[in-house]
Amino acid sequence: MKEIYFLFTDTGTYLSKGIHFWTKEKLNHVSIAFDKALTEVYSFGRKNPRNPFSGGFVKEDIRSEFFKQTTCAIYSYRVTEVEYKKIRTKINQFEAMKNDYKYNFIGLFGILLQIEWNRDHAMFCSQFIGTILRDIDSFQFQKPACFLTPADIWNHEGMQFFYQGNLHEYIASLSVEKDDHYLKELSVPRKPSFVLAIPKKVKQFVIR
Numbered sequence: 148m149k150e151i152y153f154l155f156t157d158t159g160t161y162l163s164k165g166i167h168f169w170t171k172e173k174l175n176h177v178s179i180a181f182d183k184a185l186t187e188v189y190s191f192g193r194k195n196p197r198n199p200f201s202g203g204f205v206k207e208d209i210r211s212e213f214f215k216q217t218t219c220a221i222y223s224y225r226v227t228e229v230e231y232k233k234i235r236t237k238i239n240q241f242e243a244m245k246n247d248y249k250y251n252f253i254g255l256f257g258i259l260l261q262i263e264w265n266r267d268h269a270m271f272c273s274q275f276i277g278t279i280l281r282d283i284d285s286f287q288f289q290k291p292a293c294f295l296t297p298a299d300i301w302n303h304e305g306m307q308f309f310y311q312g313n314l315h316e317y318i319a320s321l322s323v324e325k326d327d328h329y330l331k332e333l334s335v336p337r338k339p340s341f342v343l344a345i346p347k348k349v350k351q352f353v354i355r
Contacts, residue, residue, distance in 0.1 A: 156314065177300055264293060
């Protein structure tokens with residue numbers, strides 16, 4: 148079995164605030180990743196962080212300034228080796244045609260009005276996730292991808308929640324764990340950090 152990861156975020160942009168007004172959900176952007184360190188993160192969003200109107204398929208740099216104040220929740224989901232390869236293949240197909248894809252702003256109104264509004268080479272983030280998971284038997288939805296919201300995804304059966312808090316603090320905690328593992332291999336004692344000293348179940352609520 149393999150694990151895929153879902154990153155749900157609130158970047159604080161005007162678009163995010165607008166979606167929050169209608170959905171009443173705090174985290175209104177979803178991305179997919181393939182490792183706990185979130186080194187590869189894909190979604191539909193801003194191609195240029197400074198330009199809210201330039202959107203499409205993106206490989207997100209979550210370590211950039213744009214995500215510095217971002218709050219997030221991270222979930223994992225287990226898939227078979229075959230399913231994992233299918234998802235990877237679809238991501239590669241999107242990446243090969245990334246210049247052809249646009250952000251589906253109109254589709255967001257389709258969710259509000261419950262109008263099935265599919266546009267060629269245009270998607271929003273949760274629509275993208277639903278599309279690349281379409282062939283995964285264990286991850287099926289009872290609605291078309293153009294009606295999916297991030298909440299539909301995190302509420303799906305089998306999703307495993309393991310972190311909520313500031314995104315950059317989560318990334319920093321991974322660096323601490325990596326350093327501690329290296330020092331342990333060298334048998335070099337290190338003063339325990341506050342992040343690692345608390346239980347894992349509590350950590351997700353404390354690291355803020």
